[in-house]
Amino acid sequence: MGEAVPATVESHYRDEIPLPDGDRYAVRRREAVQEFFRAGGFPTATQEDWRFSDLDGLGRTAYRRYPELTGLRLPEPGELPAWTSEFEHRVLLAEGSTLNAADFRAGNGLAFGDLPIVPAEEEEDDWGFVAPAAETNGAGADLDAPLRHPLEMVNAGLFDCGFRVRVGRDEDAGPVLLYSLRRESGHPHMLHPRSVVELAPGSRLTVVEAHDGASETAGWTNPSTLCRLGENAELRYVRVELETGNIAHTGRVTFQLARNARVRSTVLSLTGGKSRTDTAAILTAEGAEVDLQGLFLGVNAAKSDQHTLAIHAARHTTSRQLFKNVLSDEASAVFDGKVVVAPGAIGTDASQANRNLLLSRKAAVHTRPRLEINADDVKCAHGAAIGKLDEDALFYLRSRGLGRMDSHEILVRGFAGEVVEKVPVAAVRGLAKEGLTRVRESRSFAS
Amino acid sequence: MTPLLQISGLHVEVEGREILRGLDLEIPLGETHAVMGPNGSGKSTLAHVIAGREGYEITRGVIRYGGEDVSELEPEERARKGVFLAFQYPVEIPGVNNTYFLKAAVNEIRKHRSQPELDAVDFLSLMRDRVKLLDFDEDLIKRPVNEGFSGGEKKRNEILQMTVLEPTLAVLDETDSGLDIDALRIVAEGVNRMRSPERSFLVITHYQRLLNHIVPDRVHVLQDGRIVESGGGDLALRLEAEGYGKPAAVPA
Numbered sequence: 001m002g003e004a005v006p007a008t009v010e011s012h013y014r015d016e017i018p019l020p021d022g023d024r025y026a027v028r029r030r031e032a033v034q035e036f037f038r039a040g041g042f043p044t045a046t047q048e049d050w051r052f053s054d055l056d057g058l059g060r061t062a063y064r065r066y067p068e069l070t071g072l073r074l075p076e077p078g079e080l081p082a083w084t085s086e087f088e089h090r091v092l093l094a095e096g097s098t099l100n101a102a103d104f105r106a107g108n109g110l111a112f113g114d115l116p117i118v119p120a121e122e123e124e125d126d127w128g129f130v131a132p133a134a135e136t137n138g139a140g141a142d143l144d145a146p147l148r149h150p151l152e153m154v155n156a157g158l159f160d161c162g163f164r165v166r167v168g169r170d171e172d173a174g175p176v177l178l179y180s181l182r183r184e185s186g187h188p189h190m191l192h193p194r195s196v197v198e199l200a201p202g203s204r205l206t207v208v209e210a211h212d213g214a215s216e217t218a219g220w221t222n223p224s225t226l227c228r229l230g231e232n233a234e235l236r237y238v239r240v241e242l243e244t245g246n247i248a249h250t251g252r253v254t255f256q257l258a259r260n261a262r263v264r265s266t267v268l269s270l271t272g273g274k275s276r277t278d279t280a281a282i283l284t285a286e287g288a289e290v291d292l293q294g295l296f297l298g299v300n301a302a303k304s305d306q307h308t309l310a311i312h313a314a315r316h317t318t319s320r321q322l323f324k325n326v327l328s329d330e331a332s333a334v335f336d337g338k339v340v341v342a343p344g345a346i347g348t349d350a351s352q353a354n355r356n357l358l359l360s361r362k363a364a365v366h367t368r369p370r371l372e373i374n375a376d377d378v379k380c381a382h383g384a385a386i387g388k389l390d391e392d393a394l395f396y397l398r399s400r401g402l403g404r405m406d407s408h409e410i411l412v413r414g415f416a417g418e419v420v421e422k423v424p425v426a427a428v429r430g431l432a433k434e435g436l437t438r439v440r441e442s443r444s445f446a447s
Numbered sequence: 448m449t450p451l452l453q454i455s456g457l458h459v460e461v462e463g464r465e466i467l468r469g470l471d472l473e474i475p476l477g478e479t480h481a482v483m484g485p486n487g488s489g490k491s492t493l494a495h496v497i498a499g500r501e502g503y504e505i506t507r508g509v510i511r512y513g514g515e516d517v518s519e520l521e522p523e524e525r526a527r528k529g530v531f532l533a534f535q536y537p538v539e540i541p542g543v544n545n546t547y548f549l550k551a552a553v554n555e556i557r558k559h560r561s562q563p564e565l566d567a568v569d570f571l572s573l574m575r576d577r578v579k580l581l582d583f584d585e586d587l588i589k590r591p592v593n594e595g596f597s598g599g600e601k602k603r604n605e606i607l608q609m610t611v612l613e614p615t616l617a618v619l620d621e622t623d624s625g626l627d628i629d630a631l632r633i634v635a636e637g638v639n640r641m642r643s644p645e646r647s648f649l650v651i652t653h654y655q656r657l658l659n660h661i662v663p664d665r666v667h668v669l670q671d672g673r674i675v676e677s678g679g680g681d682l683a684l685r686l687e688a689e690g691y692g693k694p695a696a697v698p699a
Contacts (some may be wrong), residue, residue: 391501396538399498400552400608401526401559410551414542414591 032157036150043150052334052366053276053305058220058248063190065158080179081212086427087177091163093193093223143313146254146280147226155224155252159194167203174206174236175425182213182221182243190220197237201230201258206424210240211249214272219247226254229261231285236424237265240431241304244272252278260287266423267323269296269304270435276305276334283310283317294323295419297435298331298363299442305334308352312340312378316347324419325356326412327363328442338370341378348378356386357415359408360444408446412439449514451476451616451647452497457508459489459496459672466492468672469508474616477644481658482651483683484669485691490651491535493669494620497649498532499525512616526552527559529615533605533622540592545604546574548592549611556612577610581637598625606637617641618649623657635660655687 042059043050084090146152167173180193199205211221221243229235235255243249249271255263267277281290296304310319325333335354356365369382389411397407413436420432439445450473459467466489474480484490496503497510499522510518517525540548553573554564565573578585583603593601602622609617619638623631638648638661650661658666658680666683668676670691676682 390538392538393540395498395500395522396534396540397548397552398522399500399526399532399534400548400612401523401555402552403523403555404521406551406555407523410543410548411540414540417542 032153034157036153036157039148039150039153041150049307049336052336053250055248055250058250061188061218061220063218063220064185064187065190065192080181083427083430084177084179084210086425087175087208089174089176091165091176091178093163093178093180093195143282143284143311145311146252146278146282146309149252149278149280151222151250152224152252155192155194155222158190158222159192159224162194162196164196164198165205165207166198167200167205169200169230170202171200172204174204176205176207178207178209178225180209180211180213180221180223182211182215182219182247184215184217186217188218188220190222193221193223195223195225197225197227197235199227199229199233199235199261202232203230204234204236206236206238208238208240208425208428209253210242211251212240212242213247214243214245215247216245219243219245221247221249221251223251224254225252226256227263228256229258229263231259231261233258234262235264237263238423238425238428239265239267239277240428241267241269241271241275241277242431243275247273249273249275249277251276252280254279255281255290257281257283257285257288257290259285261285262288263290263292264422264424265290265292266419267292267294267306268419268423268428268432268435269294269298269306270431270438271296271304272300272302274303276307278307278309280309281311281319283312283314283319285314286316288314289318291320292323293321293419293422294335295416295432296325296327296331296333297416297432297439298325298327298333299329299438301330301332303332303334305336307334308337310339310350311342312345312348312350312375313342315345316349317345318349319351321352322419323354324415325354325365326359326416326439327356327365328359328439328444330360330362332364332366334365335367335384336370337368337382338372339380339382341371341373341375341380343374345375346377348375348380350378350380352382354384355415356384357412358386358388359412359439359442360447362444405440405446409436409440412436448475449511450474451513452649453511453514454497455509455511457496457510458506459492460504460506461492461502465506466672467496470669470673472667472674474647474649476615476647478664479642479648479650479661480665480667481661481663481683482649482667482669482674483653483655483686486653488669488691489672490653490669491620492672494532494535494618494649494651497525497616497618498522498530523555526612526614527556531609531612531614531617533602533609533617533619535621535624537593537596537601537605539594539596541594543592545588545590545592546571549574549588549608552608553611573611577607580640581607581610582633583607599627599630602626602634603630603637606634610637610641613641615645616647616649618651620651621653622650623652623654631657632660655683658683 042055045051165176178195197207279292294306306323308321321337323335337352339350341348352369354367367384371380394407423429452474454472457467457470505518509516550570581603666678667674
């Protein structure tokens with residue numbers, strides 16, 4: 001491996017980086033980056049969807065990519081955090097590698113593999129997956145909007161490791177851990193992991209996607225995950241953001257649901273840096289249901305942006321959203337939630353709630369629920385709340401002998417519990433508890 | 448003998464308004480006293496200030512408990528010394544399990560008394576015992592604190608907490624409000640079972656009705672932030688018949 005070549009995203013566009021040998025999809029990838037710049041390049045804060053997400057600098061920084069980083073060793077399975085060992089299937093999405101480091105086993109109806117770069121619809125369908133098809137009687141739903149997300153295009157163009165998990169028809173599998181680890185390289189470097197999760201009709205799967213690691217030098221992590229569900233499939237998806245230090249995280253997860261498919265998703269943000277996650281659900285056929293939840297436990301200057309998009313493209317589809325933020329110190333959060341009801345999607349049932357607990361006067365939150373309803377006979381509810389801990393409740397607990405700090409902690413845990421208790425994996429609930437301990441130990445707690 | 452609770456010349460301001468204006472009250476250990484008074488007389492302020500609520504500023508006077516000036520103590524410090532307030536409006540605490548909360552409270556208080564903490568098994572058997580006595584729906588103890596409880600269930604939950612925490616001074620703030628006659632009887636029985644020479648009660652109420660079930664040793668009338676009259680149980684009956692009327696004349 002020669003001397004590392006720093007490169008901005010744009011320099012890939014300008015053909016400054018030679019195409020890697022043996023990458024038969026290299027041209028296609030470069031086209032994705034070119035498409036990104038044709039579409040306007042990095043969004044700026046003047047764009048509605050990016051008002052609170054400052055991407056300034058991402059486009060200008062000369063990030064290195066694996067394998068341009070020399071001397072970076074992949075972690076051995078034993079070096080991964082203890083909580084990851086509770087998973088039967090672990091996949092390491094690290095520094096350009098998928099499978100090398102972590103032990104993983106196939107079986108139990110699961111198939112794993114490196115991700116081919118061809119779009120899914122061009123592949124042979126040899127395992128019974130039926131691609132979701134839109135059933136609206138109108139033409140208003142833009143089902144591909146999440147896939148044209150600007151940073152999705154960057155990921156598609158630059159992804160350096162890709163992984164696919166499939167679960168076969170009527171199988172019940174998981175939990176699978178997709179674990180991405182950033183290690184200190186001494187150089188600014190960027191990661192673009194890409195995962196596809198596919199559930200055949202009637203199957204059930206639990207997937208945890210975690211992004212971990214710390215970096216003092218500037219880093220950018222830009223992962224994409226696409227989850228496709230066949231009819232009657234059920235996915236429980238948990239995303240954990242654990243990165244700390246000088247890292248900008250911009251991630252996306254998109255769910256495509258066929259008839260009567262169900263997704264229950266939780267984004268647990270424990271980031272110590274700055275993180276933005278876009279969660280999109282495309283309900284393409286009758287009876288599809290999503291329940292999207294999120295919890296951010298913010299201390300110091302951590303920032304978490306949660307953007308959601310639920311597209312009701314068929315009749316009688318349901319979406320629920322509940323995003324909560326606990327903000328201490330100077331932590332800040334954004335919730336920007338959008339529900340789109342396509343013409344003809346009658347019987348849509350959508351609800352959206354954003355609740356915020358501010359533990360410090362310097363903490364800040366921007367909340368913006370948005371509804372776009374183009375059909376009759378639909379039920380849509382949304383609401384947002386921002387507040388401090390309830391003084392009456394604090395007095396109530398203290399009047400029973402519980403100390404001031406403990407009373408604050410009990411109330412914060414109670415607030416977070418609504419989301420944490422629904423997380424289907426004990427190891428992840430343990431991470432949330434650690435996050436709550438950091439909140440208790442934060443400077444502004446109970447001050 | 449020093450009274451368990453001794454309040455002298457107490458002036459209390461809430462949000463800059465003086466609510467209690469020179470209140471005197473003594474409750475010896477082992478006695479049950481009732482404080483009655485019309486709306487706005489300062490009954491709930493008295494309850495809260497005994498429990499140590501923040502924002503209730505004592506501008507003059509003192510609250511002694513067991514001979515000690517507790518005026519400046521935090522609410523939890525008073526609770527650990529054996530003060531209990533049954534709230535007029537028990538607070539709903541979403542996401543906090545009733546049993547978990549009560550176990551934490553019991554063990555906090557036991558720790559203060561240098562008693563060993565109760566483990567889950569011991570605590571549960573203690574709860575079962577008390578729940579049965581109060582005819583309390585056992586499902587409610589597994590739910591979040593007071594969340595979705597009816598008015599009567601909330602009040603019974605207060606008494607349940609009292610029987611588990613075993614305070615030395617229990618202040619009941621309008622525990623009868625919102626209770627039907629059956630619930631009232633159950634609550635009163637719960638209180639009466641706990642009466643002992645080692646424990647005192649301060650029963651704050653608007654109506655005499657409760658005092659048919661919890662018969663007090665003394666009755667005090669609170670009006671305009673002061674105790675204006677004190678007497679035996681017959682005083683409550685007289686007030687019920689005649690009403691509180693206009694404030695009693697106070698010598699200048």
